[in-house]
Amino acid sequence: MFPTGFVWGAATSAYQVEGSISADGRGTSIWDTFCRQDGRIVGGDNAEVSIDHYNRYAEDVRLMADLGLTAYRFSVSWPRIQPDGSGAYNAKGLDFYKRLVDELLSYGIDPWLTLYHWDLPQALEDAGGWPVRDTSKRFADFAATVHAELGDRVRNWSTVNEPWCSAFVGYASGEHAPGRREPAAAIRAAHHLNLAHGLAVQAMRAQHADSRIGGCVNLYAITPATGSEEDADAARRIDGLQNRFFLDALLKGAYPEDVLKDLGAVTDPGFIADGDLGVIAAPLDMLLINYYSRFTVSGVPGGARSAAAAPTDSGSPWVGSEHVGFVNGGRPVTAMGWEIDGAGLREVLDRLVAEYPRLPLYISENGAAFDDVVAGDGTIHDPERAAYIDAHLRVCHEAVEAGIPLNGYFAWSLMDNFEWAWGYGKRFGLVYVDYETQIRTMKSSALWYADVIRHGGLPGPAE
8 A cells, every 4th residue: 555645647748649739829839840840759640730739638537537637748839838938928829738737636636747848849940959048048047937827736846757768769860840969959858958948947936836737757767788998887877967967966966977978978068057967956856767678788899779769760869879889688578679678777766875965756758558458348457567667666666665755656647648849659658549530539548546545555566
């Protein structure tokens, strides 16, 4: 059993579920532009309709209530609220989120709002995007706008979702929007995303002192493939760029010296201004953790790559460590090719408690894609997904019992949706969506999760 008050949630992001990309004055985002470029998205898919959450949000909130969710984590679309990324807000766009929040509250579901989940207004990318310092300031203004309008009803806020992805998958590998392959720009983007977080925290603190504000990072357990010096260095490098670059900045107010040295061959740190790290390390009320898998890495030249390849042609996101290979560790994998390793989550949680200031922790994303099959009677039996969540929830329970301040869990994702460069070919949802009819159907994993929430814990093995 989990403690009373443990948060039971599920999560989505605006671009992946809303559709209606030109409705009610919404501006163009970098993902709109990216989807229109040949070869960027598997199957040529786009999110113009997606699962039509913009129009079907009331139905979707009723599904959340049927599941028994106590919280729903969602993001707001920056170009829906500020079509050009700055200036006066678009009232119709903001009204959508007011309606969504009111609907959630009417069912007793706590809204957890993420300000940025990768949908930068195209106008800001045209001005240089995240590699440009001014984008951080524009984000702080955006955060203040949204917080001023919703801070009276939304208590839990996070700033930037997975800044590593926005910086290094967007500007180094080019797998994500805006699709640039500019390693030096990616490093600047990473810093400016961190700075945007800190500036946003400051802006929101000045408005509603009772808001709970957190950062959101995607963390991995990192294992060297062998005991060799080369593999140990590879693990240090990937851990540094993936985990410590963001954790140290947000929670310690410094970038790791070894990471800066690794990146020194690509660019000098002159873009880090005096005072930036103090802003980035603004005090937080909580830390949100997205966890999916473990990395096993090798620094030996020619090391085998794992099955978790990019869906389309792309470069390496590992700036300064492009030689590192990602090795199959022999564990079962999801449909994404990601290894299933609940033990890695415990490693991540233990490390946070041991090495960083103590904060309330929340698992803000955890889930798995599998190849779901609709049975003849219309049901979807997905025991692998339930087993994945079960295994990770058992780790969460062990962590709570060990005194780790873990206070909630959000399954990714509430519903099947647009899976970025993979298009609609990968399904993470607890709820199955027929993309032709938009009919929603709870999978067996959703019914299992609802039972877990009802019991306040894990009554038995997932089936």
